[in-house]
Amino acid sequence: MERRCWLVKTEPESFSIDALARVGRTMWDGVRNYQARNYMRDGMRVGDEVLVYHSNASPPGVAGIARVASAAYPDPTAFDPNDHHYDPDSKPDDPRWLLVDLAFVEKLPALVTLDGMKQDPALDGMMILRKGNRLSITPVEPAHYDHIVAIGRALR
DNA sequence: GCCAACGTTGGC
DNA sequence: GCCAACGTTGGC
Numbered sequence: 814m815e816r817r818c819w820l821v822k823t824e825p826e827s828f829s830i831d832a833l834a835r836v837g838r839t840m841w842d843g844v845r846n847y848q849a850r851n852y853m854r855d856g857m858r859v860g861d862e863v864l865v866y867h868s869n870a871s872p873p874g875v876a877g878i879a880r881v882a883s884a885a886y887p888d889p890t891a892f893d894p895n896d897h898h899y900d901p902d903s904k905p906d907d908p909r910w911l912l913v914d915l916a917f918v919e920k921l922p923a924l925v926t927l928d929g930m931k932q933d934p935a936l937d938g939m940m941i942l943r944k945g946n947r948l949s950i951t952p953v954e955p956a957h958y959d960h961i962v963a964i965g966r967a968l969r
Numbered sequence: 970g971c972c973a974a975c976g977t978t979g980g981c
Numbered sequence: 982g983c984c985a986a987c988g989t990t991g992g993c
Contacts, residue, residue: 822990822991824991845989846976847976848976868990868991868992869990869991869992870991871992871993872992873991873992927992944973944974945973945974945975946974946975946991947974947975947976947989947990947991949990
């Protein structure tokens with residue numbers, strides 16, 4: 814089967830690669846963007862490789878690796894009035910927001926910084942590097958994925 | 970904290 | 982369908 818690779822953003826202050834390492838597996842909840850949802854629903858398959866990116870961090874960058882551990886299913890936080898991501902327009906019988914489970918694979922020995930990625934010609938064209946890109950889930954070309962993982966393992 | 974870029978909402 | 986207003990993201 815053709816490889817599919819992804820990048821997901823997370824703010825380490827709320828959920829870091831270390832937090833994922835501790836819990837092992839988690840619902841990737843709170844995604845409230847249609848394009849990102851569609852990538853989860855239509856693109857992701859169990860076993861897909863995922864770069865975990867720390868946004869709003871200093872410095873921002875790719876911190877580790879996860880794998881898609883489930884098909885997409887309704888995001889329960891959308892139904893919970895007490896949840897920050899509550900959406901009254903998402904009904905249990907017609908859910909608007911979906912999520913997948915992600916499983917921890919590896920924390921990279923070194924953060925692959927956004928700045929380093931921008932400087933690297935091998936990563937030209939990555940969605941995450943485009944100006945103004947705010948999508949929290951993006952597909953990643955396997956060659957880019959491999960390159961980033963190699964850098965994260967080589968740097969010490 | 971600032972603010973540019975972007976997505977969504979709602980009046981018309 | 983247009984678009985101004987608003988809220989959010991995320992680098993800096």
